Amino acid sequence: MAPVQVSNLRKSFGALDVIQNVSIDITDGEFLILVGPSGCGKSTLLRMIAGLEDISDGRISIGNRIVNALSPKDRNIAMVFQNYALYPQMTVAQNMGFSLEISGVKKAEIQKKVAEAAEVLGLTSLLQRKPSQLSGGQRQRVAMGRAIVRDPDVFLFDEPLSNLDAKLRVQMRGEIKALHQRLGSTIIYVTHDQIEAMTMADRIVVLRGGRVEQIGTPLELYDRPANMFVAGFLGSPSMNFLKGTIEGQSMRLPGGERLALPAVPSGHAGEVVIGIRPQNVIVNAEGGTAAVVKVIEPTGAETYVLAEIGGIEITCVVNDRVDFEPGQQIPISIASPNLHFFDAASERRLTDDTVSRAKLA
Template sequence: MANVSVRNLKKNYGTVEVIHGIDVDIRNGEFVALVGPSGCGKSTLLRMIAGLEDVSGGTVSIDEEVINDIAPRDRDIAMVFQSYALYPHMTVAENMGFALKLAKVPATEIDARIREAAATLNLTDYLERFPRELSGGQRQRVAMGRAIVRSPKVFLFDEPLSNLDAKLRVRMRTEIKSLHHRLGATSVYVTHDQIEAMTMADRIVVMRGGHIEQIGAPLELYDAPANEFVATFIGSPSINLLEGKVQGGRFVLIDGSTLPLPEAAAGLEDGRAAKYGIRPEHFTITEGEGMANMTVDVVEPTGNETILSGTIGGQEVQITQQQRLALSPGQKVPVSLRLEAVHLFDALTGQRI
């Protein structure tokens, strides 16, 4: 286990800078997820930590030792890729122990490490099988076992679940999180799936365009996003953003209808253009008069909840309700809002007000 520190890290491809002087500290034993849209730089950052990409500026350190010029094999890091990269002609045991064999670790120690890792990953009964005889989830566990037997200081995961079907991804999320708790290893996990990051990580690093937008615990990012980008990226269904302005202690939508402002917005100057952010679950359908009226366009019953798509003040919104609702498209329903959960974002900068 180890501390990983990134300081003013930059990456250039020719004259194009793709990582713009970022800083990240990953604490000993912490599970940190790097998330963001395709091309944001998260995999490039992971590969720079691994030594698979050269550093154009700044430093990467493990336990206060700068490792910029240390070869990947000497960094005491193990990496699990999206592709399992298993040798098809080797058994599970041979795949897991191959790196140790190259390092000339004694055979008895290799065998002990393989069996310990196999027990941890529920692979004991599969050690003599070949990769072609395993399911996708079992192959991914073998790839993780190959990393575990090395007992590295840091585990790096580069979208390891992307090739699995949806049901298996959910199960493997649970297995990786459980494995992390058992090993207590420092782990950096890259994913484009914010649900994976929310359910697995101790902290999340949200990236966009080679910059870090926000770092924090999953619920911290959900409840207090730093800006409009983080608010829309974290959470599914996404946060609702209604355009308008602050006027007379209310939020005036483009069509002239109004919504109440949270107490935190008291004192904002009249006329300030903003976006009114509220998550789908923070609406409540009420009887009688509500804070606003929603025109229902689509009703999606999922069993445990109902998702309503429609409009408020002519702008699109989604509402989730933990109940089964008998509503029809075109119907108008009164809704109330949890005002303490409302966020206002500056219309120009996107920063939370």
């Protein structure tokens, strides 16, 4: 286990900067997740920490060592890839112990470490099987076991669950989180799946275009997103955004409709954007703003209702079954105090203090 420090890191391919002045301090034993859309630079950043990608500028420290010039094998890290990369001709035990074998570790020590890792991962009964005899989840456990036996300072995971089906991904999320709690290891984990990020991380780094948009705990990012990108990226279904002009205790939308607000920002003139989680939109609300139903999506426990207000689409999550029909008008309102305000020009969050003062006015 060791802390990791990324300082002013930059990576360029010719004139293209894919990592732009990124700085992150990762504490010893922390589970940090790098998340963002495809092409945002998260896998490139992980490969730079691993030593698989050259650094254009900046510094990476693992423990008390600057590792910029060190090869991957000298950084004492272990990486788990999405494609498992198991040797098909070897048994589970041989796959898990192979890196120790080529490092010259004695056979008895290898057997001890493999047995301990297999016990942690529930692989003891599978040690003599070949990869072709395993399920996808079991192969992923073997890949994790191969990393564990090396006793690294840092574990690096590069989208390890992307090849698994939905049910198995949920199971493996729990197993990786339990493994982290048991080992107390430092983990840096890359995913494009915001549900993985929200459920597993101690802290999340949201990347866009090679830049850090925000760093914080899952609930910090969910409750107080720094900008519209973070707000829209985290949360399922995605946050609704409505642009309009604040007038008194309501917002006037571009089509002239008015939406009553439980709170309004003070000291801000002109257009703003309000962000509303679909779970915080109340349908069939007395005195609400008229919306036209477009699509109904029942999921069983919940129903997603896609509606339209003055040409702007808004998603509502209803914790019940509804008998709405497309084209039907329904009144909607916003639950207090779950409302986010953003500057229309910069897309940055308006401060919580600004909104709080308005509530007290």
